[in-house]
Amino acid sequence: MRVDLDVPEGTVLLLLEGEWYPEPGRPARRQILVSSVAVRQQAIGGLVYATGHACNHRDPDCDRHHCWEAQVSVAAVRACLDGTR
Template sequence: MSIIDLNVPEGTRLRLRAGEWGTRRQAGTNQNVIVWTVRVYQQEVGGTVWVRGHTCANPDPDCGGGWCFESPVASAAIRQNVEGTR
């Protein structure tokens, strides 16, 4: 595990492609998803970091919780989103 420099402000929209998020045990990893971030953690394991966010309505989430999406996400995919190359 290593700490990476990855600054992702709350509310950042991440466009994630199938295979860039989740684990083999999680259903839905074979689809694209848009996530509005709540928190992106800095501990990288195997090229991924944990992301908490919302996949429901934005800017006012309608899930009633602090987040409705929590998953490991490829660090490279997050960087592409933050840098505007996606």
């Protein structure tokens, strides 16, 4: 299902425990701050694929296009975008 998520590159996402999946079907057990690179518009089961930087969310310093990728809850991304988080 296509979702309407306009996440500009560099948007900082605060993802809580259980809102992101480092491996399919395995929710993360910690929160993380990620500087987004790309968030796909295709959702499956309420999750979208996202890439970004977790190395340093303020000023990425890993010298790579992205160093973090995971499936992320659409609701969590929306909470970050609308300022409720």
